[in-house]
Each structure stands twice: as structure tokens, then as C-alpha cells.
Amino acid sequence: MRMEVATAKVKGPLLLVCMVFFVLGFATWVNAMLIPYFKVACQLTNFESYLVTFAFYISYLVIALPAASLLQRIGFKRGMTVGFLLMSAGAFVFVPAAYLRAYGVFLTGLFIIGIGLAILQTAVNPYVTLLGAKERAAQRISIMGICNKTAGIIAPLLLAAAIIKPGDTALFASIHEMGLAQKNEVLNMLVKRLILPYVLVGSVLCILGLLIRFSNLPEPPEHASSKHSRGILQHPSLVLGAVAIFVHVGSQLIAVDTIVNYAHTSGLSIPEAKVFPSYTLFTTICGYLLGISLIPWAISQQTALKICTLLGIILSGMVVNLSGTVHLLGHTTDISVWMLVLLGFANSMIWAGIWPLALDGLGTRVKQGASLLIMGLSGNAILPLLYGHLADAGSPQKAYWVLMPCYLFLTYYAFYGHRIKRWA
Template identity: 40%
Template sequence: MHQDTKKSYATSLILIGCLFFIFGFITWLNGTLIPFLKTACQLNIRQVSLVTFAFFISYFVMAIPSSAILRKTGFKNGMSLGLIIMACGCVMFIPAALQRSYPLFLTGLFVQGLGLSILQTASNPYVTIIGPIDSAAKRISMMGICNKAAGFLSPIVIGSILLSNLDTLDKSIKSTTDLAAKEAMLTELSGRIINPYIVLTIVLLLVAVMIRFSSLPNIRDEENDADKAIGVSDQRPLSSYTYLFLGAFAIFTYVGVEVLAGDYIINYGTYLHVPIEYAKYLTSLTLAFMVAGYFAGVFLTPRILSQEALLRIMIIISLVLIMGVLFTTGKTSILMLALLGFTHATMWPAIWPMSIKGLGRHTKTGSALLIMGISGGAIVPYIYGNLGVLYHGNLQLAFWIMIPCYLYMLMFATVGHRLGYKEPVKDSMA
């Protein structure tokens, strides 16, 4: 690799890493928003599960349109557009806070998710194809470190503002019989979110401009040119790539359990009587384990373990940990849930390239299908919230929903990723 090429490659990875940091910061704010909105808008567990539902269902809605948008705009302009849409979602929190309107908060989250879906559709295949496929898991792990490091910081930074003295305020709100005083306390609490989201809006717009005028190279459209680039003569229909569709559902189950472990652990901690002053750091604890897991993934693959082998090992460990969540109590149960961050870290970097390999001209469409799988972050937690109500508020028992998710991922990691896969056939003239 020439010196200029190496410099361009490194610059591209740094810029994309900054993007992953930014949308990681926003994505992992949901864990802080859940207890905040639960009190500010006076919600139960089923209602508050709509926070993650509104955010992640947008991936399902926008995944296919994102692919079409990127064909029009290219990767770089598409990333800028995604950031601008995210900024629009953030600014919607201002009127939502002033009116204390939960539907408007949800709309803002949905719009943020729309922008993120464009970013994900552009950035994930970009990271995959910018270098050798054998090291794709390592590059995705590096991006994951940026994403989860931001996720570690965001609950600490924003949580210190939104969740400060929330326990005391919540008790005062519940105990007061003066409706005017109660409304005043709720309005004060809701207003805490305005300044942080003004700052986030400004940052997103600045980064959108920076990306637009950066030297980030435009990768050739792999959907149109991949066959020519590698001499692939296989013209199979998309429906014949069974492993792609199985991989999309593996992404669905993975994101579902990741969101439960990261975004609902604060709420779970308060359910087990951990004061909010300490519980507000639990998402950061999960993300700290996740960052450690990403470093482990970078070290282990592909030199020591293949990404498939590491995925199987981490899924099995996850099954052991979730049994610990279900059958232990107090701080031990919370720690088992947080430790899932470590095992989860290596799953996305493995599932994504295993699902997208060998797609050739179908790569962009396949990427869009995988992005649709992120909607698992909407559906699985919503099922969890409904189970919590069904089990009369037992939020611990509701975590059993994670077991079938892990079992499905284990099937994909064992046999599913090979179903329908064929080694690319190259033209003799290539």
C-alpha cells in the first residue's frame, strides 16, 4: 500500500470513527431518557418502552429508502444528510419539553432514528469494503469502540443533568396533593433536557458540514460495480442468499438483547432498589464492559479465533449470564446484566460480515436488509415491557425474552451463516 493510500485509508477510518462516536453518544442516551421520561411524563414500564420502540422502529421504516437515497447522494453526502435529520430530531425535544408532551418526545426520537438509519446504511458497508474482508470484523470492532466509548460517556454527562436528585423529586411528586405544585415540579424536571439537546443539535450540524467538505473518499458503488471489480459472474437472485435473511434476523435478535442490557439496566437497578444516584451509571458500566469486549475482539480475530468461533463462544457465555440475571438477586443480578456488554461487543462485528459476504451486486440491498434488523431494538424491549406488566411489574422475570434471542443467534453462528453461501465465481476474463 502506497504512503498516500495509507494516509487516505487512516483519515477515512478516523472520520468514520468520529461519526460512530457521535451517533453512539445519541443512541445510548436512551438508557438515561427512560427513567427521566418515566418520571417527567408519569409513565409505566409498558409506556416507557416506547422510547426504544420509537427510536429503533425507524430503522425498519428507513432502511430501504436509505439505500435509494445513498444511490442518489453517495456515501459522503448521505452521511451529512443523516446528521442533519438527526439534528432535526434533537431540536424537536425543545417544544416537547416545554409542553411536556410524550408523543412529541417520541416523534423526536423517531426522527433521530431516521437520520441514524441513513448513517448506518452508509457507514457499515463503507467500513466493511474499505479494506480486506478478512479484517472487516476488526475494523467494525474499532468503530464499535468509538461507538461504545461514546455510550459510556453519554449517560454520565447527560445523566448528571437529567437524573440529578430524581429519587427525591419523584417521591415529592408522588406525595404532594397540590396539583399546581406537582405540575411545577414536573415542568422543572422536563425543562432540564432543553440545554443539552440544543448543544447536541449544534454539534450535529457542525459535523454535517465538516463531513460534507472533508476529503473522505467516495467508495465506488459496490452494487453496480462489485461484479466488475472482482470478476464475479454469478448473477443469482437476492432470494437465493438464505444466509443474508437469517443474518438480518440475527441482527434483529442481537440489537434487541443489546438494547435490553444497555438501555433498561438503569430502570432495572431502580426496580431492585438501587438509588438513582448510583443506578444512573449502570448503562455506562455496561458500555465499559462492551468497550473491553471490543478490544478483546480486535485482539482475538482473526489471529487466534475466527469471527464465527468467537461469536459462538460469546453467545454461550451470554446464555450463562442471562440465567444469572434470572436466578440471582440484587447487585449480583445487575452485574450479570452489565457483563452482557462484554459478550455483546463481538456479536455485531461478526454477524454483519458473515451476513453480507459474497453478495456482490446485492451488497447495498443486503446492507439495507441488515439495517432493517436493527428494529429488533424496538420490538424485543417492547415485548419486555409488556411482559413486565403481564408479570405484575416483575422486571426480572421479563428478561427470559432474551433466551430465545441467544438461541437463534447460536443457530446462525453454527449453521445458518452457511446456508445458501457459495464462493464467488470469477470470470476467466477478469
């Protein structure tokens, strides 16, 4: 029997899940600051620096199906505990990585954090979809998105405050002029600044895992199975939804995690550009709030999805083609940087729109369906890396052409793809 969000029995678990989404956002969006910092501290190319997102998110492709099996055996609550403890272990890997100044070890830590995050995502997203009326699923997911993106605004700023010191602008600019011994000394000092923040993060994640384990979080209800059960890949709306998740999360991450480097190429220093991921996530929160206020009484969640995908096509074209210096919020930079910020608004209701459409009609196969959608999060690993390659090969601005086919497919799914019930 479906439970309404208004009941106290549902509100309690959803409040706890809000906390989980906040932690997910903190762990995810802090990478927006790690990428430019590693680029300086480990002396990387654009392509090499975006291996941060590759190592972090390729784990979703590796672990999503095993995560579904794990949740099937031990349940959602214990699965979340395992996810938190794995993320904690990955954070602690940053300690030896910093002492060795070994970029590969940092990437290993990020991969382990990603595995834990994938398990959490596989558990909490169907949780939010199933706890309440289907037509309000996008509204509930949007509330979780606000928690996620609020953490995303805070995380890069907190990490930047911990690892970027006064005078670093001049220091970063002079590294290439230093002798080998002095350069190694400075670079070692820079990477060791990451130790304390990640020890604290690892400790907090461990505590949260134990809190979840001993909480009263219930297992979410599942929809009844349909009479004629089909294999999970025989649901076109689910399979196409996984592709939609792939291109959506990849394009969203490009908008957030590349903006510091891109603003830097447009004339801003890294300490000044560090606030731009927060600007992008703020516009996403504005979209969430608008969606929550309008869905479902004014517009349906499908209509919100259509509007956002079309807006994504328009803004991605403007990012690539517009140029000209503007003065806004105390920054002097290219107008295309601000178009990238506005992409956060376009991305706001896409995730929330895809999940209920993709999981509709799966019955008791929801866990398997969720794991397939979570595999789509590997788009975060592939698409930013593709952007980094194109930026190295040509222009960082023209490399944003990679966004256009993403939003075209999302528009196809919003208008037509989700309605396909059988493969031709």
C-alpha cells in the same frame, strides 16, 4: 481492487468514520438515561417508557430501503450529511416538546433522530466492511465499536449531570404525594431541563453534517458482482443475518436501557443507578479490545462470534435465575444486575461477526444488503417494548427470559445459519 487497512488512503477515511461511530454511540445510548427520566417526568408505566426505544428504532424499519436508494443516487458522503441534518432537526424538536410536556412530541423527535441515524448506519457499516481485507473486517468493526461504546459510556453520564440535580432522589420519591398543581409545576420543571442539552446536541450534529459534506471522504470500493446474480432475498446468509441483527441489537439494548429501572427495583436510587449503563458498555469495550488483540492471528472472527453467542445463553439464564445481595464497586444490589452488566461482554463481538458473514458474496448488491441488515435494527424497537410489557405483567427479573430465544438464534447463525447458500 481491495484496499488494505494499513495504507494511508484507507486510514484517513476510517479515522473520519471513527468520529461518525462516536456520534452514533452518543445519540443511541443516551436513551438509557431518557427512559427512566421520562418515566418519572411524564409519569409512565414500564411499557410506556420503553416507547422511547420503539419510536427511535422503528424508523430503521421504515427508512432502511429508502436510505439504500438515497445512497445509490447521491453517494455515501452526501447521504451521511442528510443523516446528520435529520438528527439535528429531531434534537431541536425536544424544545417545543419540553414546553408542552408532550410525551408524543418527544417521541416524534426521537423518531426523526432515528431516521437520520438509520441513514448513517446504512452508509458507515458497509464502509468499514469493504475498506480492507475481509478476514479483518470484525477487527475494524470492533475498533468502530469501541468509539461507539465509549460515547455510550459518556452520553448517559453527561445527560444525567445536566438533568439530575442534588436532592432529586427525595423529589422523585415525593411526587406521588403532591397535589395536582404542585405536581404539574414539578413535572414541567423536570422536562424543561432537557431543553439546553438537546439544543447543544442539535447544534453539534448540524456542524458535523456540514463538516462531512465538505470533507475529502471517498466512496468505498465495491466487490465485483458474481457471474450469476441473484435477488437479494435469495441469499439465505443475508436474510438470516438480518434476523440475527434483529435479535442481537434488541437483546443488547435490553441489557443497557433497562438496567437503570431494574437496578432501581433492586434497591438503588435512580441517581445511583445511572452509572450502570456505563458499566455494561465498559464490559462491551473490554470484549472489543480482546477481539482486536486476538483476531485473526489467534482466533477467527467466526470463532469469536460462536464464543460470544454461547456466553450470551449462559449469562441470560443467570440474569433470570440468580438472586442475592452483593456489595460491589460501592453499590449494594442484586447479583442479577451484575450478570446483566456482564452481558455487555457477551454482546461485544456479535455485531462485528454478523456483518462480514451476511454481506459475503453480494457483489454490487452490498448497499441493498446493508439496508436489509439495517432493517434488523428495528429489533431495538420491538424487544425492549416486549420486555416492558412482561415486566409490567409479572416480575422485572423474569421478564429477561425474552433474552434466551435471542441468543439461541444467534448461536444457530454462528454455527450453521451463515453457511446456508441456497434456500431448500
